[in-house]
Amino acid sequence: MDEPDVVAGTEPTKIPGQVVVTDKAIADIVGWTVLECYGVVGMAAPNLARGVGSLLTRDKLHQGIRVAQDDARIHIDLYVIVEYGLNVAEVAGNVRSQVAYNVKRATGRPVTDLHIHVQGVRVGS
DSSP: OOOOSOOTTSOOOOOOOOOOOOHHHHHHHHHHHHHTSTTEEEEEOTTOTTOSEEEOOGGGTTTTEEEEEOSSOEEEEEEEEEETTSOHHHHHHHHHHHHHHHHHHHHSSOOSEEEEEEEEEEOOO
């Protein structure tokens, strides 16, 4: 068995490189988080040109999610459909806190901008 490169009481050897988290990977995190949020029954197209919204499914996880990032920020736009009869502000607040928490936990970087666009209200299924 190989011996570790670290001797007790010394710093581990630094290896140059970087970790790149793509926009798609962040959108995956956001999509799975939104799937679990109470009160969100669907995602909508950002411009609604393709119709009202569609129910959340795993194969359309990125629909209604736009991610942009650079070295200093992560910007997320979510286009959601909320269940009828619920307080829209509370649902959006829950989505905001869960998405921000899960993205920070998974990437180590905070979300600097998170915009939630409620594109419709629908009776839950």
